[in-house]
Amino acid sequence: MDLANEGDETTSLVGAYDEYYQMGVRSLMEKENIKKVPNKYILSEAERPNYNLEINNTNLINLPVIDFAQLQASNRSLVINSLAxxxxxxxxxxxxxxxxxxxxxxxxxxxxxxxxELPSSERSKYMSNDMCSPVRYGTSFNQNNDKVYCWRDFLKLSCHPALSQNFPHHWPSSPLDLSEEGSQIVVMNWYPACPEPELTLGMPPHSDYGLLTLLLQDEQVEGLQIQHQGTWLNLKPIPNSFVVNVGDHLEVSSC
Known part of the structure; x- marks a missing residue:
C-alpha cells in the first residue's frame, strides 16, 4: 500500500485510509515506505510551520526561572512576586x-x-477514539472529527491520586459538591522523524484547558515554541526542569 501524496488518485483514497491512519504515525512508518507526508497530515499553507525559523539567539525566548526551593526560604515573598x-x-x-x-x-x-518501541499489536490494545477514556493511545486530539492529524503518537493516562488529609478541611463547606470533580492526566508524546517537516506539525498551536501543565522537554530534540507578543519563539530546555504552563481554567478564574 503506497500512502505517499502523489496527485489526485491518492487524494481520492484518503478517506478510505482514515481508519488506517488512526493506528498512529509509528504504525504508519513501520508498515509503509514513507517518503512523503500523507495528505491526512498536511496542514494548509497558512498553518504550516516556518521551517526557515532556525534556532538562534534572535528567536530564543528566555522564560523566567522559578526556584521552587526558594519558596521555603526567607525571600519567599520575592519569589511569589516573580512567579505572579x-x-x-x-x-x-x-x-x-x-x-x-x-x-x-x-x-x-x-x-x-x-x-x-513496543510492537504495534501491543500498543494498539490501548488505542481508543473515546476522548474520555482513562487510558488512551492515539495520534490526534479528536480522531473522529479532525480533518488533519498531528504528526505524533501519544499515551494519555488519567490519574486521581488520593487527596492529602492536610488540605480538605481548608476547603469551603458549601456547596457540598465543590470538590467532587477534578482530574489529573499524564500524557507522553512521541514525535517521529518526518520526511517533510515543512508540511506538518507534531502539535498545532493551542492553549491547555486545565489549571496548570507541567511539561518535561526532551533535552536532545528542540522544537517547543511559545507565542509571546504575537511571535512564536523557541524555548531552549534547562536540564531536569519543568516548563509550567498556565491553563485556560486558571486564566479565567484569576481574571
Missing amino acids: KACQDYGFFQLVNHGIKGDVIDRMKDASKRFF
Missing part, C-alpha cells in the same frame, strides 16, 4: 529545584520510550 509576574507576562515559567530526583525523571523518560 511570570504568569501575567508570559503564561509560562521554567521550574528548577522542584524536588523530583534526576533518576526519577530519567526512568520516566525511559518508560515512555519503551512504550512507543
